Amino acid sequence: MTRKTIAILLVLLCSLSFVFAQGGSEEANLTEDGRQIVTYWYYHKGNEATYQENAIARFNESQDKYFVQGFSVPDKQKYLVAMASDESPDVIALTNAEVISYQTSGLLEDMSTMGEANGFDFSIYDAPALTANSVDGRMYAFPLTSVVIQMFYNIDLLNSIGETEPPTTMEELFEMAEKVTTVDESGNIDILGYPLFPLASARQELIYAFGGRWAAEDGVTPTANCEGNLKSLEMNMAFREKYGVEQVQRFVATGNTNRYTPQDIFFAGKQLFRFDGPWFANQIREYNPDVNFGVAMVPGTEANPELLGVSRYENTSLAIPVVAKEKEGAYAFISWFVTEGAKDFLLEIGSLPANNTLFDDPDLLASNEAFPSFMAALKTANGIEAPRMDYSAEYTSLIDEYLDYVYNGTMTPQEAMDELQAQAESMAK
Amino acid sequence: MKTRLTRDDRNGFLFALPWIVGFLLLSIYPLIMSLYYSFTEFSFISDPEWVGLDNFRQLFSDRRFYKSLGNTCFYAFVATPILLLVALLLALIANRRFALRSAARTIFFLPSIIPMVAATMVWIWMFDPTYGYINNFLALFGIEGPAWLINPKTTKWALVMMGSWCTGTSMLTCLAALQDVPRSYYESADLDGANAVQKFFHITIPSVAHVLVYQAILNLINAFQYFTQVYVITTASGGNTSGASGGPENSILMYPLYLFHNAFVYQKMGKASAMAWILMIIVGLLTIVMVKLSNKAVSNAGAE
Numbered sequence: 001m002t003r004k005t006i007a008i009l010l011v012l013l014c015s016l017s018f019v020f021a022q023g024g025s026e027e028a029n030l031t032e033d034g035r036q037i038v039t040y041w042y043y044h045k046g047n048e049a050t051y052q053e054n055a056i057a058r059f060n061e062s063q064d065k066y067f068v069q070g071f072s073v074p075d076k077q078k079y080l081v082a083m084a085s086d087e088s089p090d091v092i093a094l095t096n097a098e099v100i101s102y103q104t105s106g107l108l109e110d111m112s113t114m115g116e117a118n119g120f121d122f123s124i125y126d127a128p129a130l131t132a133n134s135v136d137g138r139m140y141a142f143p144l145t146s147v148v149i150q151m152f153y154n155i156d157l158l159n160s161i162g163e164t165e166p167p168t169t170m171e172e173l174f175e176m177a178e179k180v181t182t183v184d185e186s187g188n189i190d191i192l193g194y195p196l197f198p199l200a201s202a203r204q205e206l207i208y209a210f211g212g213r214w215a216a217e218d219g220v221t222p223t224a225n226c227e228g229n230l231k232s233l234e235m236n237m238a239f240r241e242k243y244g245v246e247q248v249q250r251f252v253a254t255g256n257t258n259r260y261t262p263q264d265i266f267f268a269g270k271q272l273f274r275f276d277g278p279w280f281a282n283q284i285r286e287y288n289p290d291v292n293f294g295v296a297m298v299p300g301t302e303a304n305p306e307l308l309g310v311s312r313y314e315n316t317s318l319a320i321p322v323v324a325k326e327k328e329g330a331y332a333f334i335s336w337f338v339t340e341g342a343k344d345f346l347l348e349i350g351s352l353p354a355n356n357t358l359f360d361d362p363d364l365l366a367s368n369e370a371f372p373s374f375m376a377a378l379k380t381a382n383g384i385e386a387p388r389m390d391y392s393a394e395y396t397s398l399i400d401e402y403l404d405y406v407y408n409g410t411m412t413p414q415e416a417m418d419e420l421q422a423q424a425e426s427m428a429k
Numbered sequence: 430m431k432t433r434l435t436r437d438d439r440n441g442f443l444f445a446l447p448w449i450v451g452f453l454l455l456s457i458y459p460l461i462m463s464l465y466y467s468f469t470e471f472s473f474i475s476d477p478e479w480v481g482l483d484n485f486r487q488l489f490s491d492r493r494f495y496k497s498l499g500n501t502c503f504y505a506f507v508a509t510p511i512l513l514l515v516a517l518l519l520a521l522i523a524n525r526r527f528a529l530r531s532a533a534r535t536i537f538f539l540p541s542i543i544p545m546v547a548a549t550m551v552w553i554w555m556f557d558p559t560y561g562y563i564n565n566f567l568a569l570f571g572i573e574g575p576a577w578l579i580n581p582k583t584t585k586w587a588l589v590m591m592g593s594w595c596t597g598t599s600m601l602t603c604l605a606a607l608q609d610v611p612r613s614y615y616e617s618a619d620l621d622g623a624n625a626v627q628k629f630f631h632i633t634i635p636s637v638a639h640v641l642v643y644q645a646i647l648n649l650i651n652a653f654q655y656f657t658q659v660y661v662i663t664t665a666s667g668g669n670t671s672g673a674s675g676g677p678e679n680s681i682l683m684y685p686l687y688l689f690h691n692a693f694v695y696q697k698m699g700k701a702s703a704m705a706w707i708l709m710i711i712v713g714l715l716t717i718v719m720v721k722l723s724n725k726a727v728s729n730a731g732a733e
Contacts, residue, residue: 253579254559397673
């Protein structure tokens with residue numbers, strides 16, 4: 001064979017291998033010791049990925065039938081690509097909002113049916129956890145962790161205005177916030193009293209505390225211009241206007257840039273009230289242990305004191321894609337993880353449980369000084385699920401846009417919410 | 430007349446085959462499929478369903494579509510000339526003979542090799558209204574800087590500032606063009622008593638006009654694909670949990686960002702494909718106009 005012929009054959013080989021590269025060969029699905037391999041994709045990375053791997057190792061040690069292989073896949077678009085291209089993992093970790101979104105496209109296995117067939121005890125979940133992962137009354141994922149937001153407060157700042165107890169109503173909170181807020185000689189805010197930051201909490205807990213909602217009980221009817229939303233925004237704007245819209249925005253911008261860094265405005269003692277998650281307690285300890293802080297439930301209002309502890313309710317949940325190949329193994333892993341495997345994982349990762357048998361667990365309660373207040377909030381079942389209309393992602397982005405109009409003084413709360421409501425209704429059509 | 434393929438032709442074709450196969454599969458096939466998808470409702474994971482012109486109709490009645498187009502046009506038509514001017518000024522400095530010229534050229538080019546995500550994160554800190562270097566610098570002159578990235582009136586200008594920092598590639602192209610201008614032109618102008626400004630406008634600019642226009646076309650096309658910086662800024666802002674923020678009042682919702690939101694957040698691949706084709710048509714038309722203008726500019730410069 002001449003060199004030219006060899007070169008041409010090589011080129012042809014390269015071209016053909018390129019074309020058929022995706023064909024792939026069947027991969028072995030068994031370990032050397034004969035256990036069925038189950039693939040599990042989670043979106044956690046860094047230390048959180050290590051905690052996932054630790055949980056997987058504990059499951060594998062307990063098994064002689066299945067062997068879970070974990071993969072950290074922070075980019076969730078890859079989940080969709082994998083499912084669309086028949087290379088699906090057997091188990092995926094996702095948020096409850098994604099459970100709804102995925103199942104709207106029929107992507108997930110019916111966990112209610114699988115659970116019933118295998119004698120799963122559904123009573124470990126309270127109503128918010130059940131509904132947050134259900135579509136048409138059927139669960140499509142089992143929740144592992146919960147996220148609720150409650151109120152952190154700076155005890156020294158509170159004491160500086162002669163108060164010893166945190167507020168239980170928004171009216172009290174507003175009064176305290178006004179007393180604590182200070183401005184420098186240029187009119188710039190030095191200490192912020194009202195919990196305008198983080199912006200995600202301002203859009204949720206600060207709204208929910210007034211009985212406001214972005215969607216009706218059915219989760220799909222938009223309620224942007226409901227009375228609670230307007231009341232919340234009116235109080236919000238009363239505070240902003242008192243100290244100057246531009247000045248408040250500047251302070252919030254600084255808060256945003258430095259969030260969860262050593263320069264965070266709460267760690268720097270420049271924020272009285274902060275609506276944040278339980279992880280915030282660990283961060284305070286890490287970045288500025290000198291901050292004298294307390295944790296209490298998000299206030300209600302004088303008219304609706306029962307709203308105490310109201311918060312968004314979110315989960316990290318575990319689901320099985322309908323195109324998964326090892327569904328039995330996937331179910332075995334998930335049902336173990338949300339029950340026997342949950343506590344050790346939660347202790348490591350520092351998250352709240354979804355499983356109500358762990359709400360009073362002494363080890364968990366002792367693991368984070370904020371947990372007693374957060375667990376108490378979980379028990380009130382005052383968790384609000386995010387809107388679940390099929391255009392909810394667009395709706396949320398519209399909400400943010402219209403809140404900007406309000407915060408910047410471009411529109412009044414009534415104008416902005418009316419227009420937002422009209423937009424949402426037109427999307428529903 | 431029949432043309433017979435020679436052995437060399439055939440061998441050449443075979444050697445080019447891997448690239449051709451890759452081009453057909455990875456460029457032409459997705460292009461054709463995206464055109465097809467633009468006429469379908471397609472959520473990425475479900476089968477596409479033919480909807481005719483619905484996606485285009487939806488887009489043309491979508492407020493955010495126009496907002497994103499307007500934001501992108503602002504950036505394209507405001508930032509492009511500013512960025513070009515900055516690049517030309519840097520090139521003029523780099524073209525002069527002075528001590529440490531090589532170091533200056535390196536410094537001018539350095540921002541272009543810094544990963545864009547890292548650079549954007551640093552800029553976010555620089556724009557901090559309280560602790561940021563920019564407002565601290567302005568404060569030296571008694572100016573109270575704005576909340577750059579939270580005030581919808583200043584967000585786009587912040588992007589222009591970020592862009593003007595990163596003009597190394599354009600600067601290099603301009604520098605190469607400046608070095609091609611024959612010195613004899615300047616010597617003749619000196620004999621005629623021309624001053625520096627006259628030389629700049631009557632010799633330098635006409636001589637590098639073709640490069641400037643070429644660079645303007647490239648910058649304009651890049652502006653219509655402006656994504657990374659706004660994606661990082663809106664993601665880092667942390668307020669939006671839908672994953673689809675366009676900045677304060679959607680003031681930096683650029684066209685490619687909105688396209689991305691439609692494709693990967695709202696899972697409307699059909700609508701996103703329609704947006705991609707509209708973008709391609711816009712950029713194609715702009716390129717034709719710019720090429721015609723460039724031909725005219727170059728022939729005018731040649732005549733001068």
